[in-house]
Amino acid sequence: MQSENRLFDDLVKMMNGVAGTMAGVGREAESSMRERMREWVGGMDFVGRDEFEAVKAMAAAARDENEALKARIATLEAKSAAKPRAAKANPGAPS
Known part of the structure; x- marks a missing residue:
């Protein structure tokens, strides 16, 4: 055993x-x-996480700047379009 x-x-x-x-x-x-x-x-x-986040932040800033520039262009175009109409209404007024 x-x-x-x-x-x-x-x-x-x-x-x-x-x-x-x-x-x-x-x-x-x-x-x-x-x-x-x-x-x-x-x-x-x-790409590392930190690099990705940096590029993402730069892209967001670029989009914001692009939107601001679009708004500025729209404002300038509106002013430009209004100027000739005002000049036609007052032909003797100085430009």
Whole structure:
């Protein structure tokens, strides 16, 4: 009976060793894969979050400036269109 227990004890020890080894292999494989992915992604021309936010802010400022310029052009065009009508109404008035 004692020999069977010893056999099972040895088998359990061996299985624990295999499980520990497999866990170590899994961790090593995961670490290696992460490093390879980092290198692969690092080699691509991805934009960082801070650069993306800076360009996004600049684009928003450019849109705001564009809208302001459109409004200014519309105002100037309205004034320009009103001037000839006023000149036709008062032909003797200085321009």
